[in-house]
Amino acid sequence: MNTTLLSWAALGGAILCEVAGTTFLGKSEHITKLWPTLASALFYTSSFFLLAQALRSVPLGVAYAVWGGLGIVLTAIISVVVFKQRLDPTALFGIGLIVAGVVVVNGFSKSVSH
Template sequence: MSTGLIAYGALAAAIVCEVIGTSLLQKSEQFTKPIPTLLMAVFYAGSFFFLSQTLKTVPLGVAYAIWGGLGIVLTALISIFAFRQTLDLAAIIGIGMIVGGVVIVNGFSNTTLH
């Protein structure tokens, strides 16, 4: 298996862990619920572990842009579908711009692995 595929697999795991951790942050109710709070910490730690593995191959700026950008999009979707929260037009446009930035970095930057 190529190192690039492993790196992006680790990045995907980091994103999933971060999104789960953030969702559990909502469920922790400001750290008043012990189980969601503990699980949140575990998933955040997992996210940083996988992100650190990604950085063996992928440049920091690129990895962080993808991690942050996709984490924002997925977290926004979870907030809509799981927590029944709404986004206004400005939020949707802003998230769209983040997606556009991630696409540009991945599609056109020479600093990413292809």
């Protein structure tokens, strides 16, 4: 299979694991509940492993920007859906800027190999 495709798939998995780890961290009640804390650690470890695999073909700066940016957006969505938190217009605007940044990096940067 294509190494670049596998690297991007690993990056996608890293993002999902990071979001899951953050979600379980929120459920751990300040690391006082054992199972959510262990799940959080497992997902964060998996996220870093997959991020390292993504770096086989995806440049570090691009991988980190996509990982961080999409992780923030998905975590914000989880915070609204799971934790019933509200995002004000300023937060939504900021998240929109993050999405725009990821789109610009992936769509127009010559650093990204597709």
